[in-house]
Amino acid sequence: MTILSIIIHKFKSVTRTKELYTYIIGFPLVFMIIYGSFTGFAYSKVEPIKIGFLNNDVPVKYTIGEKTYQTIFGEKFYNYLSCLKYEGTNTSVFNIVNISSREEAEQKTGKLEVAAVVEAPSNFSKNVINALKSITYLTLVGIISNEANNAYELGNYELASRYWAALTELSSFSNLTYKIKITIISDPTYSKATQTYELTWKYLINFVFREANEFTTYYANYLSQKYNITININSESFSSAMEQTFQVEFERIGGKEGLKESFTKMYFAVLVPGQIVQSIMLAAVSVLYMLHRELTSGLIERIKLTKVSSTEYISGIVLSWGIIALFQAIIMLAAAIILGYIKVVGSVLDYLLSVTILVMAGILTASFSIIIASLTKKEIANHIVLMILITVSLMIAGYFPIQNPVLGNLFGREFTVMDLIPWRSAITGLRKSLMLADIYSPIDVLPDLLLLTIWTAIYTAISFIVFSAKILRKAATY
Amino acid sequence: MQVVLSVKKVTKVYENNMRALNNVSFDVYKGEIFSLLGPNGAGKTTLIKIITGQLEPTSGEIRILGVSGEDLLKSDVRLKLSYVPQENIIWPHLTVEENLRLIGSLYKIDKNTLKNIIRDLLEKFELLEARRRLAVKLSGGMKRKLSIAMALINDPEILVLDEPTAGLDPRARASMLASLEKLKELGKTILLTTHIVEETERLADRVAIINRGEIVAIDTPANLKSKSCGREVLEILFREVDEATWRKLASIVDEKNIARAGDKLIIKEDNLPATIEKIRSDKLLYDKILALSIRKSSLEDAFLFLTGQFLGGG
Numbered sequence: 001m002t003i004l005s006i007i008i009h010k011f012k013s014v015t016r017t018k019e020l021y022t023y024i025i026g027f028p029l030v031f032m033i034i035y036g037s038f039t040g041f042a043y044s045k046v047e048p049i050k051i052g053f054l055n056n057d058v059p060v061k062y063t064i065g066e067k068t069y070q071t072i073f074g075e076k077f078y079n080y081l082s083c084l085k086y087e088g089t090n091t092s093v094f095n096i097v098n099i100s101s102r103e104e105a106e107q108k109t110g111k112l113e114v115a116a117v118v119e120a121p122s123n124f125s126k127n128v129i130n131a132l133k134s135i136t137y138l139t140l141v142g143i144i145s146n147e148a149n150n151a152y153e154l155g156n157y158e159l160a161s162r163y164w165a166a167l168t169e170l171s172s173f174s175n176l177t178y179k180i181k182i183t184i185i186s187d188p189t190y191s192k193a194t195q196t197y198e199l200t201w202k203y204l205i206n207f208v209f210r211e212a213n214e215f216t217t218y219y220a221n222y223l224s225q226k227y228n229i230t231i232n233i234n235s236e237s238f239s240s241a242m243e244q245t246f247q248v249e250f251e252r253i254g255g256k257e258g259l260k261e262s263f264t265k266m267y268f269a270v271l272v273p274g275q276i277v278q279s280i281m282l283a284a285v286s287v288l289y290m291l292h293r294e295l296t297s298g299l300i301e302r303i304k305l306t307k308v309s310s311t312e313y314i315s316g317i318v319l320s321w322g323i324i325a326l327f328q329a330i331i332m333l334a335a336a337i338i339l340g341y342i343k344v345v346g347s348v349l350d351y352l353l354s355v356t357i358l359v360m361a362g363i364l365t366a367s368f369s370i371i372i373a374s375l376t377k378k379e380i381a382n383h384i385v386l387m388i389l390i391t392v393s394l395m396i397a398g399y400f401p402i403q404n405p406v407l408g409n410l411f412g413r414e415f416t417v418m419d420l421i422p423w424r425s426a427i428t429g430l431r432k433s434l435m436l437a438d439i440y441s442p443i444d445v446l447p448d449l450l451l452l453t454i455w456t457a458i459y460t461a462i463s464f465i466v467f468s469a470k471i472l473r474k475a476a477t478y
Numbered sequence: 479m480q481v482v483l484s485v486k487k488v489t490k491v492y493e494n495n496m497r498a499l500n501n502v503s504f505d506v507y508k509g510e511i512f513s514l515l516g517p518n519g520a521g522k523t524t525l526i527k528i529i530t531g532q533l534e535p536t537s538g539e540i541r542i543l544g545v546s547g548e549d550l551l552k553s554d555v556r557l558k559l560s561y562v563p564q565e566n567i568i569w570p571h572l573t574v575e576e577n578l579r580l581i582g583s584l585y586k587i588d589k590n591t592l593k594n595i596i597r598d599l600l601e602k603f604e605l606l607e608a609r610r611r612l613a614v615k616l617s618g619g620m621k622r623k624l625s626i627a628m629a630l631i632n633d634p635e636i637l638v639l640d641e642p643t644a645g646l647d648p649r650a651r652a653s654m655l656a657s658l659e660k661l662k663e664l665g666k667t668i669l670l671t672t673h674i675v676e677e678t679e680r681l682a683d684r685v686a687i688i689n690r691g692e693i694v695a696i697d698t699p700a701n702l703k704s705k706s707c708g709r710e711v712l713e714i715l716f717r718e719v720d721e722a723t724w725r726k727l728a729s730i731v732d733e734k735n736i737a738r739a740g741d742k743l744i745i746k747e748d749n750l751p752a753t754i755e756k757i758r759s760d761k762l763l764y765d766k767i768l769a770l771s772i773r774k775s776s777l778e779d780a781f782l783f784l785t786g787q788f789l790g791g792g
Contacts, residue, residue, distance in 0.1 A: 001583060001589070005583035005584075009572055012571070013571045017571050297565060297566075298563045299569065301530075301563065301567070302563075302567045302581070302628070303584060305561055306584035306632075307585050308584040308585075
């Protein structure tokens, strides 16, 4: 009850202190509007994204009837990406350079010579051919079965038996497992890297779709000739097979206006989460303001005389700021949606994850502020913290391309230099759960959430220790 | 009489070697209003901070309801003492009622009991009509009342008030004094600091005169006055008190019975009318007098005779 009471009253206090609105809502909204206008202007002109292509793929052999074919789908994918043009223009989507090794890829992305490097793994062709066979099976099995049944019902047993024979040969394509994987080597805080990431995903599906279409048609013709049967593939049966296989929604980029809109959306996939987290970070100034007021007005001294424990009081503060962070985020999100910067794509689980991340970021901010307030009671601390947080938030929010060397791997995700700034995992998590929920599944967000939780736990623990020792400590002796 | 608060040989020396308190000792009895009277900088606030556990003494001991030292930190006895500092300790952006509710919840008072306590305090401090107003929008007097009401939320036995009327206009001050008298009627033990003698004379059962970190005298206001300057004093305002004037006066009145506050001299004598006659008969002195009167002695006079310093309070 005590913690709840602290949370409620702190929340009321903050919402009634109008001068804090500048930091909590004002600055971030101004940032968003200015940057949004700038971005709309900047992306009115399309230009190729310079990327690298690292082809580790090895040729794959496959047999249709008596003929054996050999192909490298990695090369085909490279050519496919190279030929892509923005619709209605002669501008290429990608300007691709060949990359010979992983080291070169990391070097070039590190120096931002390329936005990202697309790496086709050694089993790319093997998986693609399995995918093509599987899609072909899923597309044709229903069609041929129906034709066989129809022939049987009409009493044309000989035709039916030829369909059944074709079906038997087709069954060699069933139960094939595959996972088509492309690795994007890039700095995710660099906006063009995220564009490359999303585009590559879409074009990979387009590529497999195109290849599957070609392969299925070729195989259907082969079966038709061999067994003297008719196979009519309609687009409906084909696309339903694709959905069953990939279950990834994608939108085609169509028309210049559409392209611009899509680019802006992608850009904000990077920027909006950064701005939301930035607004939560800037709230640290408000936390400090409130704490400073309590410290200088004697409220803390009075609180010391009550029954409340340090744990209860600090928990009340950090949780109330967690809730305030949630409200900030809702306002920022609403603004971003109204301004047309984002499209709502996530599931309920994605939103729950986003909410958790934002509340966690709020708690982290409050803990950080409590540490600062405990170490220095001087008002100048507010200004210093504001300057530090603005700089740090600009670094991690994705406004500018900044080198971000990888330090190692943590929870299955790369741990970079930027990850040493605790709020960054909130940004990368939000990108996945809020903005790119059509690409990432909720499970992909967990490593970011876990890292954020660890940072929050560390900072909260420190805030408990220093605030208890420096501020809420009662006189040692009477 | 039961001693509820005991200050034993408390000394406080700050890091810059400034000795704020020197060997201060006194007892406060249950149900009394005990006033620490002294000028600004006398060490009152330092002493209050030590009593309320905000500051550690360099040496000495504080005993609250018989408990001291580490035991005081561990026990709930410290909750029997509540404190209202000079500044209004309120959450400015909460309403009057919310301020009381929050502080009540920090004392872990159950919801229903708290509701009744809040109602009672709002009535007692005439804040009922203002209960939904934000504290920041209250007048100075109402803020101070709210601050005291918050200190009383857990029904403490001892209430420590540091300059309770500081910064209040005369009307708010009168209202505050009336509120404190009500608390006295309720049997609360109150320790208050002030530099305003009228407040002390009106409220205090006993007074400790503190000057430069030391307790100069402790007694009832009446005893302090009668022992240090008698029931009546002669107050003379001179145009100028120069060497010659002082020497002349000292030939008429024993120097020990003269206290000086600028050009104002306070004289204590058994036979004041006779002293006036002697002064009038001296032309040199008579020509320099602007005003002269016999009046009842005050704690201000007592302070002046005890410390040789002018208190300078309202």
